[in-house]
Amino acid sequence: MRELLEGKKIVALGERDGVSGPAIEACVEAAGGDVVLSATECFV
């Protein structure tokens, strides 16, 4: 995962009934990615 994300700019789109934006952001940053936008949306 680190090879996939390290140094990359990432847009993290989460959803309320799944994985939230901040949770994705935390994972991406832990893997060396740079989150340029993080949001949680509701799809219902």
Added chain:
Amino acid sequence: MGSDVSEQGPVVSHARHVLAHAPGLIRHGSKPARELESDPDLAEPLFGSLRTFEEAVAYPPNQAFLGALHPRELPERPWISASSDGAERFAAHGEHMPEEELLGLMAAVDEFELLTLGEELSERATSALGEHPLAESLDLDRLGAVTGDAEEAAERPGSLPLHLGGDHLVGAVHRADEEDAALQSFVLLENLAAKATATLALLHLVRGADIDPNSIDYVIGCGEEAIGDRYQRGGGNLGKSVAAAAGLQGASGADVKNFCAAPIPALVTAASLVCAGVFERVAVVAGGSLAKLGMKFQGHLDNEMPVLEDVLAGAAALVERDDGGSPRIRLDAVGRHTVGAGGSQDKIMQALSVEPLERVGIDMLAVDDYATELHNPELTEPQGSGNVPERNYKVIAALAVRRGELDRSDIDDFVAERGMPGYSPTQGHIASALCYLPHACQRLTEEGGAERVMMLAKGSLFLGRMSELSDGMSVLLERNPNGG
């Protein structure tokens, strides 16, 4: 709270639901209105894919919504092609109103002549509503007061046309102020639709159960509409407006707001008011969300399906002192999604489904039904939103596994037996557990077969851009030990 609370009630004594077929209003739903403005050619496929009233009544999830069958008795999908012989407009939990009566009902609760109804529609709606079982509770004289020339009305500056189905112009809704953004015609149309459907549900509850309307002390609105003017957008009060429209002369009311999750805090607030002795009888009401009509229509068209988000929903429930038979609201088993719980699904569900049960020493498997977000997946999957109820149920089941109450291999059985297929129209707060309340009352009384039902709702605070958080609340309902 100690055991005294659970020994005193309060209870949910009645719950009723309504649907109102609204294919002509789909064009004013938020998503269709935006898409039609940018691409007028969408009108032909959109309006060519509307369902008839009979098709909407026969749609099995709508039958489940109105109590003709339990959601777990729904046939295998696809439901759009399922046979529903014998489907009736009136069912155990309420009714499915046709569109011309809905527009007439909106006029009947329109105290400011915001609507104009063309003569043909006005006559037909007056006649149809005059035959309605609740006719004596409706102010049908108002239809006469707003009857006029539909074409002229639709041309007025700031007005929106009203149609039956795709293209039959029958009236218009007008703005109440030239400059106030909160009183423009599209806002007032949403609010009138919510008021009408909530009033219809409350009238079914009061008249259907032969309840003295003057015995209800307070009405709590928990819909999603922004009632107000420019100085307090969304700060208003639909609860008391609905109480007045339903003839509850002894009631006052106010609203509880919490996006889709509002019905559970409203129910808990109502129960708390009764438990504290502030009021004896409190109604909780919610009207339909016009903005969400046709919300996922593009997915339906792409999959050659009819536009299924064509109904407004309404709900009403009555909370009162223990009557010795109705399901109890366990105020000592309320779950809440705290600020510190964060945003991960397992933490949220831990707070909502595990912690309240731990507090009162009840196992997760001692709850017969979990009612969570019950959006119909046949509406959401074509647009890529997935099966929301199934996702929620799997998280709840996983928590039961983590607690050692359930074997991992039994997760599917847990979901099938204690969960249910989503069957609610995507009407936000209505789909958030509230849609199950009439079923819960049925399951927790007489031969219903259940001892406990957990109601669990979530709301998307982040949509308002004031917090990244979501919210949620749950409450346990229990068969009354004194009867039921």
